[in-house]
Amino acid sequence: MDQKSDQTTGSLQALDGLPGDVNGLAVFLDIDGTLLDIADTPDGISVPLGLPAALARLAARLGGALALVTGRSVATVDRLFPGLSVVINGLHGAEWRDGAGRVFGTGLTDEFSAAKHRLREQAARWPGVIFEDKGAAFAAHYRLAPASEGQVRHLMRALSESVGDGWKLQEGKAVVELRPRGRDKGDALMQTMGHEAFAGRLPLAIGDDVTDEAMFAAANRLGGLSVRVGTDRRDTLAQGRVATPADVRAWIERVAR
Ligand SMILES: O=P(O)(O)OC[C@H]1O[C@H](O[C@H]2O[C@H](CO)[C@@H](O)[C@H](O)[C@H]2O)[C@H](O)[C@@H](O)[C@@H]1O
């Protein structure tokens, strides 16, 4: 990304791609489709050798102003990147672990647990449809059963209606999820910017999917940068674009040096 500093507002204007250095930035990274290549199944992802160490170097380079902002649960992120001590926002912003290691989130209700159980049972008998349990959220993946998309949507709508107002449907890549209503990735970014290590910096948000648009909007509002990963033509609020997660990983290696 060519990056120019606006002397009047002190903001950075993103023109294309990713910035040449991270001085003065706080970096917010989505995981699936941004840091990691998309796989056929939620468990099929692989974390490239060297990525955890590169993220730790980037966090150090940023004075701790690095956050992961993902639809995965905080517990799953810990399994993917064991020992990486950064702010984690999980479940699309609905649960989070702050810099002091405290975890915040949503409790389950009987109705929500019953809906989760129903999807688990149905998916077990549904070729190619994968159920993912994320604690206070669950997902129905149809990447391996594209012809089932309509039925998956129909069932998830019905389940959503059965759990009340505390949860909402979340669209994603070949997935429909039920996740806690309220705090989204934009709120996550805004709140995280108040942490000591982040204060006084400008946010750079990098993501690939519809859930990341709230984080792009928040970064833009604060005069920061937003970059979308992908080559499709979907409308986006992101100011810049890169093609693949491999580009993001190469950038991290470069700027974290
Ligand atoms: O916000 P993210 O970090 O991008 O997480 C979004 C969802 O990612 C995962 O699902 C997606 O990636 C899978 C693995 O590549 C892929 O098989 C699936 O089709 C994608 O939708 C994850 O399983 C979800 O829980 C996240 O919400």
Ligand SMILES: [Mg+2]
């Ligand atoms: Mg993503």
